[in-house]
Amino acid sequence: MRFQTSDIDTYQQSKAYVDTMLVPLLPVALDDDLRQKVAMGEYISLITMEMEKQFRGRLMQLPPLMYLSSESVTEIGERLGMWAEAFKKDGKNHVIWMTSDPALKQLEDQVPGLLLWIPHLPIEHLDPNYRSKTIREQMQQLLPDVMAEWRKEDSL
Amino acid sequence: MSEKNHNVSRRQFLTYTLMGVGGFMGAAMVMPMVRFAVDPILQADAAGDKNELTPLSDLTEEPQPFSLTYEVEDGWVTQTMEDTVWAYLSGDEVIALSPTCTHLGCTVNFGGDENNPEQFFCPCHFGRFEIDGTNVPGTPPTEPLHRYDTEIRDGVIYVGRPQPQQ
Numbered sequence: 063m064r065f066q067t068s069d070i071d072t073y074q075q076s077k078a079y080v081d082t083m084l085v086p087l088l089p090v091a092l093d094d095d096l097r098q099k100v101a102m103g104e105y106i107s108l109i110t111m112e113m114e115k116q117f118r119g120r121l122m123q124l125p126p127l128m129y130l131s132s133e134s135v136t137e138i139g140e141r142l143g144m145w146a147e148a149f150k151k152d153g154k155n156h157v158i159w160m161t162s163d164p165a166l167k168q169l170e171d172q173v174p175g176l177l178l179w180i181p182h183l184p185i186e187h188l189d190p191n192y193r194s195k196t197i198r199e200q201m202q203q204l205l206p207d208v209m210a211e212w213r214k215e216d217s218l
Numbered sequence: 219m220s221e222k223n224h225n226v227s228r229r230q231f232l233t234y235t236l237m238g239v240g241g242f243m244g245a246a247m248v249m250p251m252v253r254f255a256v257d258p259i260l261q262a263d264a265a266g267d268k269n270e271l272t273p274l275s276d277l278t279e280e281p282q283p284f285s286l287t288y289e290v291e292d293g294w295v296t297q298t299m300e301d302t303v304w305a306y307l308s309g310d311e312v313i314a315l316s317p318t319c320t321h322l323g324c325t326v327n328f329g330g331d332e333n334n335p336e337q338f339f340c341p342c343h344f345g346r347f348e349i350d351g352t353n354v355p356g357t358p359p360t361e362p363l364h365r366y367d368t369e370i371r372d373g374v375i376y377v378g379r380p381q382p383q384q
Contacts, residue, residue: 063322076322079343079358119322120342194300209341 268376316380
C-alpha cells in the first residue's frame with residue numbers, strides 16, 4: 063500500500079494484515095556528486111515501487127526518508143532506530159529500509175529490521191523496456207531476503 | 219447605374235454574406251459540442267479492444283507467466299503499462315488469470331509454495347488458489363483470481379481486461 067488517500071481505507075480495514083513498513087532512504091547534498099545522488103534516488107524509488115507492487119497487501123510504503131550526506135552514519139543509524147521504535151509501538155513487526163548509498167552498507171547488521179543495500183545500476187541510460195525488465199530482475203533477487211525477514215516472528 | 223440592373227442587389231448580397239458567415243460561426247460552435255457528446259460512442263470500440271499476449275503454441279498445460287503490455291490514456295498522457303498474465307491450456311480452452319491476489323492485491327505465483335506445487339500462492343498472507351483460480355477455503359482470499367477473456371486470431375492469443383470469476 064502506498065501513503066496515499068486511495069489506499070488508506072483499505073489499510074484501515076485490514077490493518078492487522080499490514081505488518082511491514084517499507085522505507086526508501088535517500089541521501090541529499092547539492093555538491094559535485096549531485097548527479098550520482100539523483101540517479102541513486104531514482105533507482106531506489108523504482109525498486110521500491112516494484113517491491114510495493116509485488117507485496118502491496120502486506121506492506122505500507124512510506125515517502126522517502128531523506129538525510130544529508132554530511133550526517134554521520136551513526137546519526138542516521140540512530141534516527142532509523144527511532145523510527146523503528148515508533149513503528150513497533152504501532153504494532154508493526156517489520157521494517158524494510160531500501161538504500162543504494164554505499165555509506166549505509168555498514169548499518170546492515172545494526173539497524174532494526176531489514177536493510178536492503180542494492181548497488182546502483184545506471185539504468186537511466188537504458189531503453190525503457192529493458193529498464194523495467196532490469197528492475198524486475200533486481201526485485202526477484204531481493205525476494206528471498208524479504209521472505210526470510212517475514213519468517214522471523216518479530217524483528218523489531 | 220440603378221439597383222435594378224444588378225442580378226444581386228446590395229441588400230441581397232449583404233443578407234447572403236451574413237447568412238454564410240453566421241452559418242460558419244454557428245457550425246464552429248456546435249460541431250465541437252456534438253463531437254464531445256458523441257465521443258464516448260466513437261471510443262467504445264477502442265475500450266473493448268484486446269491486446270496481444272503470446273502465440274498459442276507457447277502455452278502448455280502448466281501455467282506460465284507472460285508479460286502483457288498495453289496503453290492507458292489518462293487525460294492527455296498515454297502510458298504504457300505492463301502486467302503479468304498466467305496462462306495455460308485446459309484441454310482446448312485457454313485460461314488466462316491475473317496474478318493479483320484478491321485479498322489485498324499482492325502478486326501470486328504458481329507453485330510458489332513447496333507444499334502445494336499445483337496451486338497459486340500469495341507470499342504475503344499465504345493465500346492459495348487452485349489452478350483454475352478458485353480460492354482455497356481457509357486462506358485469506360474470499361474470491362477467485364480474476365480471469366481475462368481471451369480470443370485467438372491467427373494462432374495468437376489476445377486478452378481483454380481481467381474480470382471477476384463467479
